Amino acid sequence: MEDILTIQKVTKTYQAKNGELEAIRDVSFSVKKGEFISIIGPSGCGKSTLLSIIAGLEEKTAGDIWIEEEPIQGISEKIGYMLQKDSLLEWRTIYDNVLFGLEIRGKKNKKSKAYVDTLLKKYHLYEFKDKLPSQLSGGMRQRVALIRTLAVKPKILLLDEAFSALDYQTRLMVTKDVYDILKNENMTTLMVTHDISEAISMADKVVVLSNRPTTVKKIYDIDFEMEKRDPLNCRKSHKFSQYFDCLWKELDVHG
């Protein structure tokens, strides 16, 4: 398989009062189609900044980002971005919330609506389409937010601590739901998280970042050798704790 996303020597420097502050230095890695990449790093390292740069919400100082062999600049239609909060619009129905992205991009037509219908039906939200967000549980709201992002058919999905606002139980269930949906749609995903076990449970690869200035410290391949991978049952595998120990040491929390 070929690389769908290539990040090449991305660097970010901030202008601060006492000179320049180098936040990210020469970060490079590439992602294959359908892969799930988790990005972890010590708190305060630039992992969310890196994601914002890929999303085009922040400018990079140097380096290139390529999607399907095309360099991207600024906010790209090829990228879907999901934030920590579901950010559903409380005054819109579930259906109108899901249509929001299409509406903004001026692509609200019969074809896209039909696609939204399929997504809603496939992921058991169709019967709630006329409800308001306040009538749904936290996990369901997050699923609606995911479908809103998928509705615009991005090539790459970015998840920025997308589950950390949920309570632990809901979070485990939502990771499974989201994982199934993403694998089903063969979506290429980059997830930033501070939770090592969440990172392992979903990822094909884990990218470990260093302290500021952020560089790529190591990339781990995660493979549970399972027939059907599931973020819940892979936690029971003995390999899971091995991965966890490795990554914990890499993060160098006490150092």
Add this chain to the structure above:
Amino acid sequence: MDKKAISKDRMIYLRKQKINKIAILTVQILIVIGFIALWEILANLGIIDSFIASQPSRIVKTFMNLSENDLLTHVGITCFETIIGFGLGALLGVLIAIILWWSNFLSKVADPFLVVLNSLPKIALGPVIIIWVGAGMGAIIVMALAISLIVTVLEILNGFLNTDKELLKMAKTFNANKMQVLTKIVIPANISTFINSLKVNIGLSLVGVISGEFLVSKAGLGYLIVYGGQVFQLDLVMTSVIILSIVAAIMYQGVVILGKIVQK
């Protein structure tokens, strides 16, 4: 058995709640009736002078002779001026708030002026307004506008600027332009801010209209109150004040109902 016991307790609790509510309402009504009765009796006994304090029965009489004092016309004029002032205040207020939200530069430039204008007692501008606009309905409406506009602008702009940052970021990830952010996020997210500012505004517009009528002294409830005071017709003053409070309550309720309709 157990279930029945609980439901019995629940019934007692509900009954207590209901009795409490009725008691509060009864006491409130009794206070009003007692106050009116005391006022009437004391005036009849000559303990208070009904010439300067008026008297409920005389107020009722004035009220009954609506046509004699052209009371209805005056009420109508005050209502009209208030609604126009209120409507203009809300409309211009929202418009200016949108412009200031749109342009960071303009809003920074306007900031100190808004602060000064907000703390200035607008009634002080009364004589100037009358000279510039002329002693008529125009001056009164401008007065109402002067009092309500700045508060509306500040409150709505504040609401706009405090729109949930996460929602704005979400819209940005879809590459929404400023107009889309305004119409699809900022305005719908601030409906309750808007309704709250209307509630404050209706009161402020009435203050503006009444003080305008005091100064212009041609028509309206404010004029009647000033006129009644000058000719020592306290019955007229009291009647006007009571009608004014009824008008204010109705208008406020109107805004409350509007808010409920808009917010579903």
